[in-house]
Amino acid sequence: MTLPPSVRCCLFDAVGTLICPCPPVGVAYREAARRYGCSLSGKEIGTRFRVAFRRQENLDAAAGGGATDEARERRRWQTIVAEVFDDLADTTALFDDLWAHFADPRHWRLFDDVAETWQALAAKGIRLGVASNFDARLRGVCAGLPSLDRCSSLFVSSELGVRKPSPDFFRRIEGALGLQSEQIALVGDDWDNDYLAAQAAGWRAIYLDRCSQPLSTAGSIQSLRALIGF
Known part of the structure; x- marks a missing residue:
């Protein structure tokens, strides 16, 4: 074609x-979360991530218009991380680690x-x-x-x-x-x-x-x- x-x-x-994340999202999330005492399996993290990500997509669709900005995108990922790791009392530091991780081109591959x-x-x-x-x-x-x-x-x-x-x-x-x-x-x-x-x-x-x-x-x-x- x-x-x-x-x-x-x-x-x-x-x-x-x-591009795709390297390592995959589930692996990166699991490795980062272990530093904060999370014991969820990679499989469970992957399942939770897909559900949380889709929920944010659905919220945008329901709101209509698709308006966004840097603040909204950061909130999106803060919410996803908090939902995936709801066994942790505070995910602020974990989110900051993951945000920086996926900003680094070394963690992506063509x-x-x-x-x-x-x-x-x-x-x-x-x-x-x-x-x-x-x-x-x-x-x-x-x-x-x-x-x-x-x-x-x-x-x-x-x-x-x-x-x-x-x-x-x-x-x-x-x-x-x-x-x-x-x-x-x-x-x-x-x-x-x-x-x-x-x-x-x-x-x-x-x-x-x-x-x-x-x-x-x-x-x-x-x-x-x-x-x-x-």
Whole structure:
């Protein structure tokens, strides 16, 4: 699946599309929490994390509009940490440790199809960038990772003031890029926030589904290399 000629800029979601935490979230949470006396298993932490994370997503959806900022994103993660580790009387210090941990590019890695794909797309004259539901820490993470350290367009929800899947997320990026909707593509691994939302905004939407065999739907790819015909 190559990009159509009309696309002048290809943006990518960050976590799960370009990068993943290393070690995984559950491992990082377990190791950090042990220093504060938590005895939960990695499996239980993983389950609790998914529930707490989804609850925050649902709260945003219920509120409508998707408005956010740096303070909201920090509160989001404070609440998630507190819910995951409800066996601890005070999670303030643990949260601070985890916040700093995931701000460090050494604790993230690129998927192995990123560098090759970005190099090939850039050689074709396509502008590349990141569009993510994240906070300002993403700038430091990208600056510390090969390929992403040369990213010229980095759009972070906390700075845009709105999260995907809100239409305003996409409209504000169009304004910043000075491009029309049909000139922008978004590649992401979240069906609702990336694929359906970008499609609704009139962008070229591409769903990255690294796990399904066969592919889950038309418009899906299993590797970013598919964007360059490999």
